[in-house]
Amino acid sequence: MTDIDPSTRSRVLAALRDQRIETASWAFGNSGTRFKVFAQAGVPRNPYEKIADAATVHRFTGVAPTVALHIPWDKVEDYADLAAYAKERGVGLGAINANVFQDDDYKLGSVTNPDPQVRAKALAHLFECVDIMDATGSRDLKLWFSDGTNYPGQDSIRARQDRLAEALSAVYRRLGEDQRILLEYKLFEPAFYTMDVPDWGTAFAHCLALGGKAQVVIDTGHHAPGTNIEFIVAVLLRAGKLGGFDFNSRFYADDDLMVGAADPFQLFRIMCEIVSADALRAEAGIAFMLDQCHNIEPKIQAVIRSVMNVQEATAKALLVDASALASAQRDGDVLAANEVLMDAYQTDVRPLLRDLRGEMGLEPDPIAAYKQSGYLETVTSSRVGGNAAGWGA
Ligand code: PSV
Numbered sequence: 001m002t003d004i005d006p007s008t009r010s011r012v013l014a015a016l017r018d019q020r021i022e023t024a025s026w027a028f029g030n031s032g033t034r035f036k037v038f039a040q041a042g043v044p045r046n047p048y049e050k051i052a053d054a055a056t057v058h059r060f061t062g063v064a065p066t067v068a069l070h071i072p073w074d075k076v077e078d079y080a081d082l083a084a085y086a087k088e089r090g091v092g093l094g095a096i097n098a099n100v101f102q103d104d105d106y107k108l109g110s111v112t113n114p115d116p117q118v119r120a121k122a123l124a125h126l127f128e129c130v131d132i133m134d135a136t137g138s139r140d141l142k143l144w145f146s147d148g149t150n151y152p153g154q155d156s157i158r159a160r161q162d163r164l165a166e167a168l169s170a171v172y173r174r175l176g177e178d179q180r181i182l183l184e185y186k187l188f189e190p191a192f193y194t195m196d197v198p199d200w201g202t203a204f205a206h207c208l209a210l211g212g213k214a215q216v217v218i219d220t221g222h223h224a225p226g227t228n229i230e231f232i233v234a235v236l237l238r239a240g241k242l243g244g245f246d247f248n249s250r251f252y253a254d255d256d257l258m259v260g261a262a263d264p265f266q267l268f269r270i271m272c273e274i275v276s277a278d279a280l281r282a283e284a285g286i287a288f289m290l291d292q293c294h295n296i297e298p299k300i301q302a303v304i305r306s307v308m309n310v311q312e313a314t315a316k317a318l319l320v321d322a323s324a325l326a327s328a329q330r331d332g333d334v335l336a337a338n339e340v341l342m343d344a345y346q347t348d349v350r351p352l353l354r355d356l357r358g359e360m361g362l363e364p365d366p367i368a369a370y371k372q373s374g375y376l377e378t379v380t381s382s383r384v385g386g387n388a389a390g391w392g393a
Pocket residue numbers: 026097144184186219246254291
């Protein structure tokens with residue numbers, strides 16, 4: 001793309017100014033693999049400090065105004081107080097992520113466990129998460145179930161689907177008017193033979209049966225290699241069942257690397273589907289969340305980088321010449337249509353984003369500004385003995 005014409009430029013800048021990317025509290029804590037968790041200096045010791053870090057990301061990017069919590073990793077006495085603290089820092093609390101995967105009782109599953117007592121315990125946790133949403137004012141309950149089986153014959157696949165449907169509908173009934181379930185799927189891990197929600201089709205079927213307050217969330221790291229994620233985005237958007245994303249990058253499995261690091265072109269293609277369906281607007285109700293771990297890289301800086309990567313992909317998607325694309329598609333001109341997309345993808349949008357930040361009263365280079373701010377040095381000296389993010393410790 002040569003020069004961006006003034007009307008395209010102002011349309012793109014307006015859309016980028018309104019973009020909202022949600023960070024994840026667990027990205028700021030120590031994390032690792034099952035082989036080793038590497039501790040970093042200055043990591044948060046409690047949920048309040050995680051929120052302070054998320055607020056720092058927002059301070060330098062201007063487009064990350066909410067942070068998702070994971071319960072019980074972010075358990076506190078008083079969630080209204082936590083929400084007030086977040087507000088003081090200039091951010092809000094976003095999705096509440098349930099955790100029914102880290103208890104010995106859940107060895108054979110949580111809500112799909114053959115034992116009704118374990119199922120009841122899991123359901124009680126999900127209700128507790130809705131109570132927390134009531135206190136924090138969160139709209140979204142994000143449900144990911146590690147439930148599944150490792151061996152053929154271990155349990156009835158159909159009975160487990162029945163148990164899942166039962167639990168989901170109990171939670172659905174408990175939701176408030178403006179609350180919703182975001183159901184997340186994952187191909188494999190920790191279960192290796194069957195996952196009870198392995199793919200978008202299963203998640204979609206459950207959400208359809210539940211009703212309008214249940215939608216599918218796409219974690220970009222949760223598919224078989226080679227899966228066409230933008231196709232899933234398009235199909236779910238068309239059905240009004242796309243609730244949001246857990247963004248991250250993967251080379252192999254659920255790697256949880258920085259979004260846009262492994263395959264920026266895929267991220268662009270995903271954002272093209274969003275933009276062409278006019279689903280970037282907040283009113284479209286799509287939550288653009290990060291679900292990543294920063295095992296070896298500095299965490300706050302990595303989250304800032306991730307937010308910028310999403311912004312860059314979005315800016316490129318917004319630059320697609322929709323009328324040229326439609327006309328090439330109408331003419332059946334395969335190469336011209338493809339060129340329209342590639343033209344936008346190959347545009348260097350970094351100057352545009354620097355201008356955007358200037359207009360928003362931010363420093364043009366958020367990473368340089370963050371580094372100069374001395375925030376990391378301050379928290380490194382004031383926080384001693386930071387916690388693991390919640391797992392792998
Ligand atoms: C599971 O792999 C997952 O993607 C779910 O979203 C969990 O809540 C999250 O990771 C924990 O990082």
